[in-house]
Amino acid sequence: MDIDSLIASRRTVYPSQFLKGDIPDESILQLLENANMAPTHKMTQPWIFKVYKNLQKSVLADRMVDAIKKNNPTDSRLDFKTKKIYDKCNMSNSIIGIFMKRSTTVSIPEWEEIASVAMAVQNIWLTCAAKQIGCYWSSPKFTKHMDSFFDLSSDERCLGFMYLGKFNHNSLPIKQRTSIKSKIEWLV
Numbered sequence: 001m002d003i004d005s006l007i008a009s010r011r012t013v014y015p016s017q018f019l020k021g022d023i024p025d026e027s028i029l030q031l032l033e034n035a036n037m038a039p040t041h042k043m044t045q046p047w048i049f050k051v052y053k054n055l056q057k058s059v060l061a062d063r064m065v066d067a068i069k070k071n072n073p074t075d076s077r078l079d080f081k082t083k084k085i086y087d088k089c090n091m092s093n094s095i096i097g098i099f100m101k102r103s104t105t106v107s108i109p110e111w112e113e114i115a116s117v118a119m120a121v122q123n124i125w126l127t128c129a130a131k132q133i134g135c136y137w138s139s140p141k142f143t144k145h146m147d148s149f150f151d152l153s154s155d156e157r158c159l160g161f162m163y164l165g166k167f168n169h170n171s172l173p174i175k176q177r178t179s180i181k182s183k184i185e186w187l188v
Helices: 003-009 024-034 054-070 077-090 110-130 141-147
Strands: 047-055 093-103 135-140 158-168
Touching: 003 110, 024 047, 024 093, 024 110, 047 054, 047 110, 054 077, 054 093, 054 135, 077 110, 077 158, 110 135, 110 158, 141 158
Parallel strands: none
Antiparallel strands: 047 093, 093 158, 135 158
16 A cells, blocks of 8 residues: 555544454554654654553553542543443453653653654554554543553653554545645745
8 A cells, every 4th residue: 555545544443343353463563663663853762652462451441440430439421431441441452552751861842752652653553554453542631640550750651542453444435634725825
């Protein structure tokens, strides 16, 4: 697939759309190798990834539910949110935790470090589309209450989770976007 078609076919694929089947560790490693090639100012490479598979997906789901319950105990939608977390984790073949480590050796604005991690995630997303893997990036606000579970230092933070499952990207139509021409001002 050429790069233009690959970019156009990239989609958010939710866990409820995933097909049955295993994603080999070698494929996940390739996703992360491609993520590692993202642009990064002064080569800080601020991304860190944690891969949750098998039983560890359940442990992660339990900790997510604990964080929601601890920080929103009176939420009227707590049962719904809890079920949704367990369902997403169970339907996913693998989950990649997405983390940012701020540089302490060079002065880089935080937004540039976040942008670098987002570009690494885009590389994962494009690789998923090329390898018939569905993925969904979720960045729930309760992750800020999970630092001890993630074993993060003060210069690290969670930017969300990428849920992965088998998927046939050819089955989705290309979504129509507003013309780029309406978003360009040529200054010549």
